Amino acid sequence: MSRPEIGRQEEFRLLVEQHSRALFGLAWRMTGNQQDAEEVVQETFLRAYRSFDRFDGRAQPGTWLHRIAVNCALDLLRTRRHDAGRVELQAVGSDAGDAVPARDTAPGPDRLLLSAEVQRRLTAALGRLSPTERAAFVLRHYQGCPIEEISRELRMSENAAKNCVFRAVQKLREALQPLL
Amino acid sequence: MHLSEEQLVWYRYGEAKGAAAIGEHLAACATCRAAYQSLERVLAAVDQMPAPDPGENYAAAVWQRLEPRLQQCRPAQRDEGAVRSLTLTALFATWRRLALAAAMAVLIVAAFLLGRFWPRPQTVARQPIPEQVRERILLVAVGEHLERSQMILIELANANPGPQLDVSSERQWAADLVGDNRLYRQAAARAGDPAITAVLDDLERVLLEIAHSPSTLSGGELERIQRQIESGDILFKLRVVESKVRRQEEKPNGL
Numbered sequence: 001m002s003r004p005e006i007g008r009q010e011e012f013r014l015l016v017e018q019h020s021r022a023l024f025g026l027a028w029r030m031t032g033n034q035q036d037a038e039e040v041v042q043e044t045f046l047r048a049y050r051s052f053d054r055f056d057g058r059a060q061p062g063t064w065l066h067r068i069a070v071n072c073a074l075d076l077l078r079t080r081r082h083d084a085g086r087v088e089l090q091a092v093g094s095d096a097g098d099a100v101p102a103r104d105t106a107p108g109p110d111r112l113l114l115s116a117e118v119q120r121r122l123t124a125a126l127g128r129l130s131p132t133e134r135a136a137f138v139l140r141h142y143q144g145c146p147i148e149e150i151s152r153e154l155r156m157s158e159n160a161a162k163n164c165v166f167r168a169v170q171k172l173r174e175a176l177q178p179l180l
Numbered sequence: 181m182h183l184s185e186e187q188l189v190w191y192r193y194g195e196a197k198g199a200a201a202i203g204e205h206l207a208a209c210a211t212c213r214a215a216y217q218s219l220e221r222v223l224a225a226v227d228q229m230p231a232p233d234p235g236e237n238y239a240a241a242v243w244q245r246l247e248p249r250l251q252q253c254r255p256a257q258r259d260e261g262a263v264r265s266l267t268l269t270a271l272f273a274t275w276r277r278l279a280l281a282a283a284m285a286v287l288i289v290a291a292f293l294l295g296r297f298w299p300r301p302q303t304v305a306r307q308p309i310p311e312q313v314r315e316r317i318l319l320v321a322v323g324e325h326l327e328r329s330q331m332i333l334i335e336l337a338n339a340n341p342g343p344q345l346d347v348s349s350e351r352q353w354a355a356d357l358v359g360d361n362r363l364y365r366q367a368a369a370r371a372g373d374p375a376i377t378a379v380l381d382d383l384e385r386v387l388l389e390i391a392h393s394p395s396t397l398s399g400g401e402l403e404r405i406q407r408q409i410e411s412g413d414i415l416f417k418l419r420v421v422e423s424k425v426r427r428q429e430e431k432p433n434g435l
């Protein structure tokens with residue numbers, strides 16, 4: 001490897017150190033399981049590395065990586081949907097993957113423990129969302145992205161992005177309301 | 181007329197048109213309030229959905245898997261005109277331009293000196309410059325580096341988050357400092373000084389964040405950087421390290 005190449009890798013390594021965990025969280029919300037989330041994180045960094053030379057600081061590196069991750073996750077969800085007809089979902093903790101041991105985030109004293117039934121229904125409902133509904137909802141609900149930004153990231157009109165989020169909320173409501 | 185489901189959802193996410201009127205209606209109408217509270221319960225349950233924590237060593241695991249793959253996927257050839265702002269060559273060029281005359285001695289010498297600052301047990305074969313002179317040059321350079329880094333962080337930490345803040349010069353400055361910082365950090369790590377390595381590591385993250393930020397920051401972007409500066413108490417740590425370096429600088433026999 002040439003010297004600039006080593007420098008570039010070193011610089012890229014810092015991005016990996018800094019953003020891996022956040023990207024994993026995003027990828028997990030998008031895909032609903034650990035192996036897929038890990039794949040998305042790897043693919044995100046590979047794609048990012050290919051375009052690293054063109055990343056010129058117009059965006060925050062976090063924002064830039066997060067955009068790539070959303071698109072990787074969407075691609076994966078679309079492929080899965082195509083392959084299997086639906087997105088396979090695993091409940092947290094039932095994951096057989098061994099690359100990274102999953103630890104549930106411990107609920108604080110002020111946090112309600114979700115009943116197993118609510119969690120099961122929610123997982124199932126998220127799995128029934130279309131890839132774009134899920135992406136739009138994750139961006140709006142967990143990432144706090146405004147609709148305008150979601151429409152840019154998912155390359156759809158603001159109206160379409162709004163519809164995706166709204167449909168997702170409705171589906172989650174239908175699944176959960178009877179229990180809450 | 182009652183509020184629509186859509187109005188409630190966008191009100192909850194802070195993107196409703198006529199939010200004030202919706203708020204007033206909710207205050208006055210028990211039916212809509214009940215519908216809104218039920219929506220809130222659903223979304224609160226969604227919030228509490230536990231996400232797995234990949235663990236503290238996750239980034240290292242990602243890198244371990246990624247690194248061999250990076251070599252197979254060389255980045256797309258850069259266009260002649262489009263040069264990324266943060267190439268190592270550019271950093272070295274700026275480093276030479278900005279560094280103190282004394283520290284300018286040539287990069288190779290400086291890199292060699294770095295090994296001396298945190299002395300290694302192995303003895304180095306050739307010593308082209310008397311030891312005390314080299315150490316002094318290096319201490320001055322490190323001291324300057326820490327001082328410049330603090331100035332930039334203090335400036336950003338105290339900036340008022342308005343709608344737009346031009347940080348193009350801070351950005352360039354941070355980009356210039358990243359290269360030096362990396363050399364110092366590596367030298368500290370080689371010498372087994374975890375405390376200083378950690379401080380320089382924190383500093384490097386902040387510098388990279390600034391160097392990669394847009395030249396004009398929105399209020400939110402500035403606040404994010406400010407939080408990053410505050411979170412690790414990095415300014416305080418930098419002051420401690422700097423004063424340590426300065427004290428050594430004043431000693432008649434260097435280190």
Ligand SMILES: [Zn+2]
Pocket residue numbers: 181182183205209210211212213
């Ligand atoms: Zn009403």
